[in-house]
Amino acid sequence: MNVTIHDSHYSYLYTLSIHLVTVVLLIASYHLLPWYLLVILLLLLVVNYFYVAVERSREQTQKLPLQLYLNKEHDWFIDDVYKNKIGPLKLVSSIQFPLFIMLYLSTSEDKQHLLIFRDAVSIDDWRKLRAVLRDPQLWPE
Structure with missing residues (x-):
């Protein structure tokens, strides 16, 4: 994704x-x-x-636009305009509201939070992100 x-x-x-x-x-x-x-x-x-x-x-x-990636091992990566890659990150929690989604991601030494507003992404990306965050396999045991 x-x-x-x-x-x-x-x-x-x-x-x-x-x-x-x-x-x-x-x-x-x-x-x-x-x-x-x-x-x-x-x-x-x-x-x-x-x-x-x-x-x-x-x-x-x-820093914008940002690229948010999810690979097959359920690791998240963030790329900024300058192609600085942050990751692999594990999803700690997420909060979904109608107008924004808040993601809490962490590595072994750092924590990141990301506030994604509805108008900052395309409609398809918004739907994909909400569907991925509802996937129970994504969450740690």
Whole structure:
């Protein structure tokens, strides 16, 4: 199996929604925190959002498109634009949502996580990836 992962617009919406939920929770707890601490936390959250957005866009433009491979021995490999190969990786776990799939992969010395958004892959690749992740032979004993 071979999946090509491109840039996603959902990644920015995901980051924004996480930060907005945090802002709402902070504002909802205004009676539990002093006002100056609440202002400091909100400012840090806004700064963090812009930092994460800039870093994510920089990382994605440098590394995308990614190639995700699965061989017959159920080892995963990741290739970036510069043909740097990471692997073999074993699938530790995966979480599937309607708009994204999160993969947790590991080697003997390193762990990788991969957040794959629906609009970052083709429809056929999305279906193949979901079908492969449902295969019970893929998972370690």
